Amino acid sequence: MNPDAFFALYRDLPQLGPGSDVCTREALKRLPPLPPSPRVVDMGCGVGRQTLVLAETLRTRVLAVDLHPLYLDQLEREARARNLSAFIEPRRADMGALDLPAGSVDLLWSEGAIYHLGFGPGLHRWRPMLAPSGLAAVTECSWLTDGRPAEAVRFWSEAYPSMGTVPENRATAEREGYEVLDTFTLPASAWWDYYTPLLQRIERMRPTADASLREVIQETEREIALYRDHGHSYGYVFYLLRVQ
Numbered sequence: 001m002n003p004d005a006f007f008a009l010y011r012d013l014p015q016l017g018p019g020s021d022v023c024t025r026e027a028l029k030r031l032p033p034l035p036p037s038p039r040v041v042d043m044g045c046g047v048g049r050q051t052l053v054l055a056e057t058l059r060t061r062v063l064a065v066d067l068h069p070l071y072l073d074q075l076e077r078e079a080r081a082r083n084l085s086a087f088i089e090p091r092r093a094d095m096g097a098l099d100l101p102a103g104s105v106d107l108l109w110s111e112g113a114i115y116h117l118g119f120g121p122g123l124h125r126w127r128p129m130l131a132p133s134g135l136a137a138v139t140e141c142s143w144l145t146d147g148r149p150a151e152a153v154r155f156w157s158e159a160y161p162s163m164g165t166v167p168e169n170r171a172t173a174e175r176e177g178y179e180v181l182d183t184f185t186l187p188a189s190a191w192w193d194y195y196t197p198l199l200q201r202i203e204r205m206r207p208t209a210d211a212s213l214r215e216v217i218q219e220t221e222r223e224i225a226l227y228r229d230h231g232h233s234y235g236y237v238f239y240l241l242r243v244q
């Protein structure tokens with residue numbers, strides 16, 4: 001996929017993956033109390049929809065990590081507009097190779113991004129950064145049903161072959177040294193909060209799209225059609241974890 005065409009379609013969207021402010025707040029509410037002035041990191045923050053909720057709710061500094069400066073710029077603009085700049089520290093870095101001191105994070109957040117590392121490898125990589133009894137809240141696309149439509153299996157075996165079920169991911173988290181405190185599945189509305197602006201963007205750009213943008217549009221439409229037809233069989237799940 002051509003990266004310029006990808007960014008042309010996905011830039012300036014309000015969020016870059018399924019999720020909602022309501023679900024972010026719900027996950028925060030379900031966690032045990034945090035220490036005063038908790039040290040918070042948001043891995044793969046993208047344009048920072050959830051970073052802004054964390055900053056606004058916790059009123060503490062959030063280190064917002066992403067590879068792409070365009071996304072971080074958008075987050076900075078939005079933080080300024082909401083008067084939250086003092087609480088957000090954008091950092092261009094690889095979340096798989098982040099050099100934070102051991103035990104220096106009280107709350108590690110990551111929505112719709114850990115799949116870039118893989119659920120187990122990501123949790124493994126991040127575990128040493130967490131303080132004793134440190135918390136992690138991570139969303140991961142997960143199989144939700146035993147019966148799986150062939151089309152969904154075909155799609156995900158190419159797009160994310162290691163996608164697990166909720167019990168499998170719970171076991172993975174435990175193996176990596178976390179206690180699973182809670183899990184909940186994001187509602188379909190959290191997917192449409194992401195897909196609806198994307199579909200509107202596609203309709204605007206389609207008439208003038210060149211070949212590489214048409215390819216990105218086709219891939220995106222395939223993903224959205226799959227969710228429309230088979231979204232009951234998979235979904236994003238919040239995994240709320242504590243270091244053991």
Ligand SMILES: C[S@@+](CC[C@H](N)C(=O)[O-])C[C@H]1O[C@@H](n2cnc3c(N)ncnc32)[C@H](O)[C@@H]1O
Nearest residue numbers: 015016017044045046066067094095111113116
């Ligand atoms: C699907 S988006 C989710 C973004 C945001 N958390 C949200 O829910 O809107 C995944 C994000 O992970 C970022 N990303 C992918 N690999 C990364 C890496 N190795 N280090 C840091 N960020 C990465 C991408 O740039 C993208 O912003």
